[in-house]
Amino acid sequence: MNQTLIAVEHVTKTFPLPEGKGDFTALSDVSLSVRSTEVLALLGRSGSGKSTLLRIMAGLIPPTTGSVTNGGKPLAGPNADVAMVFQGFALLPWLTVIENVELGLVAAGLERHERAKRALKAIDMVGLDGFESAYPKELSGGMKQRVGLARALAVEPKVLFMDEPFSALDVLTAENLRGEIDDLWNSGAFPSSSILLVTHNIEEAVLLADRVVVLGSNPGHIRGEIQTALERPHNRNDGRFKRLVEHLYTVMTNPELEVAADSAGGGAPKKRSPYSRALPHVRVGGISGFLELLLDMGNGPQDIARVADRLALTEGDLFSLIDAVRLLGFADVAGGAVTLTPLGRDFASATILQSKEIFAKQALDRMPMIAAIVRALHEKANKSMRAEFFLDILDEYFPLEEAKRQFATAVDWGRYAELFEFDAVEDRVYLPDAPAIKSA
Numbered sequence: 040m041n042q043t044l045i046a047v048e049h050v051t052k053t054f055p056l057p058e059g060k061g062d063f064t065a066l067s068d069v070s071l072s073v074r075s076t077e078v079l080a081l082l083g084r085s086g087s088g089k090s091t092l093l094r095i096m097a098g099l100i101p102p103t104t105g106s107v108t109n110g111g112k113p114l115a116g117p118n119a120d121v122a123m124v125f126q127g128f129a130l131l132p133w134l135t136v137i138e139n140v141e142l143g144l145v146a147a148g149l150e151r152h153e154r155a156k157r158a159l160k161a162i163d164m165v166g167l168d169g170f171e172s173a174y175p176k177e178l179s180g181g182m183k184q185r186v187g188l189a190r191a192l193a194v195e196p197k198v199l200f201m202d203e204p205f206s207a208l209d210v211l212t213a214e215n216l217r218g219e220i221d222d223l224w225n226s227g228a229f230p231s232s233s234i235l236l237v238t239h240n241i242e243e244a245v246l247l248a249d250r251v252v253v254l255g256s257n258p259g260h261i262r263g264e265i266q267t268a269l270e271r272p273h274n275r276n277d278g279r280f281k282r283l284v285e286h287l288y289t290v291m292t293n294p295e296l297e298v299a300a301d302s303a304g305g306g307a308p309k310k311r312s313p314y315s316r317a318l319p320h321v322r323v324g325g326i327s328g329f330l331e332l333l334l335d336m337g338n339g340p341q342d343i344a345r346v347a348d349r350l351a352l353t354e355g356d357l358f359s360l361i362d363a364v365r366l367l368g369f370a371d372v373a374g375g376a377v378t379l380t381p382l383g384r385d386f387a388s389a390t391i392l393q394s395k396e397i398f399a400k401q402a403l404d405r406m407p408m409i410a411a412i413v414r415a416l417h418e419k420a421n422k423s424m425r426a427e428f429f430l431d432i433l434d435e436y437f438p439l440e441e442a443k444r445q446f447a448t449a450v451d452w453g454r455y456a457e458l459f460e461f462d463a464v465e466d467r468v469y470l471p472d473a474p475a476i477k478s479a
């Protein structure tokens with residue numbers, strides 16, 4: 040039991056940026072396996088590559104590098120052991136419930152009688168009996184998603200993939216369906232041996248999953264995993280359940296924290312090195328310009344696609360900028376829109392001196408790498424250190440070229456904020472109040 044079903048190893052996925060502007064990395068060096076008899080949840084923020092990873096494991100798209108295997112064999116083309124439930128239901132409006140459910144079975148080449156038998160069984164399982172000949176438009180959202188689920192279950196896939204299956208449903212409907220799926224799994228009547236569930240919802244992950252894998256962003260990567268190790272059905276009132284949910288909240292809102300199962304048992308999660316948390320590659324001038332533009336566009340949320348359009352950029356071009364302003368606390372990002380925070384408005388409308396002060400405070404508070412550089416310089420009597428010192432540390436966490444870019448970005452930010460200076464001739468970083476560097 041518990042053998043590996045689907046495995047990705049060192050998988051990277053890049054997408055070409057428009058107009059030949061290089062590649063966008065959606066997933067970087069991801070290794071993960073789906074084992075038999077487990078419910079595995081992938082938890083991560085929007086853009087962390089969850090759907091991309093699912094599509095790769097389902098064989099719908101190939102990885103750029105790395106390997107994908109199913110049952111130990113390299114996967115080439117759609118994974119026959121997988122059926123997928125989509126967030127948007129993906130029903131065909133001109134087909135009835137049973138016809139929609141039979142779709143996957145037609146593809147599997149089953150004959151008519153067997154198709155009907157399996158479809159009816161699945162419809163029954165999701166509580167839709169009596170609605171076989173209804174059309175999708177006659178159904179509520181919750182019932183539509185039941186059809187989506189029945190369609191996947193009818194195939195009796197070894198692994199059921201669910202990509203945010205409840206996020207288009209209202210809270211109560213989602214909770215009902217979630218509970219029913221959990222009951223079905225716990226009863227042992229579930230037709231699949233494993234479930235891979237993608238979600239944004241921390242409680243949902245802990246409620247349903249045996250193992251929660253947390254993805255980080257920029258680029259998408261695996262931060263760590265947690266074994267829920269709870270008795271089934273998972274009880275929300277259980278102390279460990281609550282601690283796990285709390286721990287995952289902490290981890291999800293602090294990208295520099297370690298996702299360790301043992302820290303969920305109690306105590307604070309362990310800190311990762313401040314140098315491992317990447318800075319988004321944007322210059323301060325770019326950040327200011329972007330914030331000024333947002334300020335010009337007025338109050339309230341601005342649609343990211345519209346901002347991109349006005350700047351003649353793609354949403355991908357804006358990615359690092361948006362990430363930078365969000366990380367610095369200058370804007371909030373939700374539902375495809377970006378909103379200036381009061382601090383972001385101040386920064387964009389202040390004098391250059393005030394802007395520098397605001398930027399310095401935010402960079403120190405929220406950018407661990409900047410704070411660590413300043414701290415290290417303070418430790419030195421002459422308030423100065425060789426650039427190599429920082430490059431060596433960064434080299435532990437990033438490929439060499441990226442380590443150099445990280446350092447260049449840190450220097451750009453540090454200089455603007457007047458937190459530290461960089462002397463390219465001496466190749467040294469120093470505090471603004473450091474004694475003058477003597478040439479050797």
Ligand SMILES: Nc1ncnc2c1ncn2[C@@H]1O[C@H](COP(=O)(O)OP(=O)(O)OP(=O)(O)O)[C@@H](O)[C@H]1O
Nearest residue numbers: 054063065083084085086087088089090091092259
């Ligand atoms: N076909 C594609 N071409 C270009 N970029 C893509 C493509 N598919 C995904 N991406 C990019 O890759 C990143 C990861 O996307 P993905 O949809 O996997 O994220 P996700 O974690 O599922 O996000 P969400 O929670 O919003 O569904 C995003 O920045 C997205 O814009």
Ligand SMILES: [Mg+2]
Nearest residue numbers: 089090091202
């Ligand atoms: Mg997605």
